[in-house]
Amino acid sequence: ASEQGHLNILKLLVEHGADINQNDGSTALRSACMQGHLDCVKWLLENSADASLVNEDTGSTPLIVAVLNSSEDMVALLLKHGNNGLNTAVTGHDGLSALHAAAARRNPAILGMLLHHGANIHATSKRGWTALDHAVIRQSIG
Known part of the structure; x- marks a missing residue:
């Protein structure tokens, strides 16, 4: 329901006992984020x-x-609810953090939000690259 943006169905499922945090590869929250709902x-x-x-x-x-x-808007909302255990330092299997992703996408607004919420500018990916390295590479091939 969250993947398709069906909020009323999502509410009904949770009201009838669906686990809001069920993680069968992806959670309802991640699915909603992926689809922009x-x-x-x-x-x-x-x-x-x-x-x-x-x-x-x-x-x-x-x-x-x-x-x-x-x-x-979604990044701001997630960061606002960061007291629920949100960690800007978490990385994917490739070692890329949210800050790396924002730099690669060349999004200064999101970069600013992440830095304001404590993202580590010195964090490196598995390749040893920082977010700045990703920004420079994206700019040069752009």
Whole structure:
């Protein structure tokens, strides 16, 4: 339901016992982030969805997905609910954090939000690259 943006169905499922944090490869929150359904993301966060759960296949979090989709509103919403265990330092299997993704997408607004919420500018990927390295590479091949 969250993947398709069906908020009313999502609410009914949870009211009837569906686990809001079920992680069978992806969570409802990550699916809503991936498809850009801000209303579902907001409702899920307000109803105790765990934004720190990681996708088993990619290692990505809802925050990384929102950054990759360049969704400033969604990133802001996830960071606002960061007291639920959101960690800007979490990386995917490739070692890329949300900050790396924002730099690669050349999105200064999201970069600023992440830095304001404590993202580590010195964090390196598995290749040893920082977010600045990714920004420079994207700019040069752009």
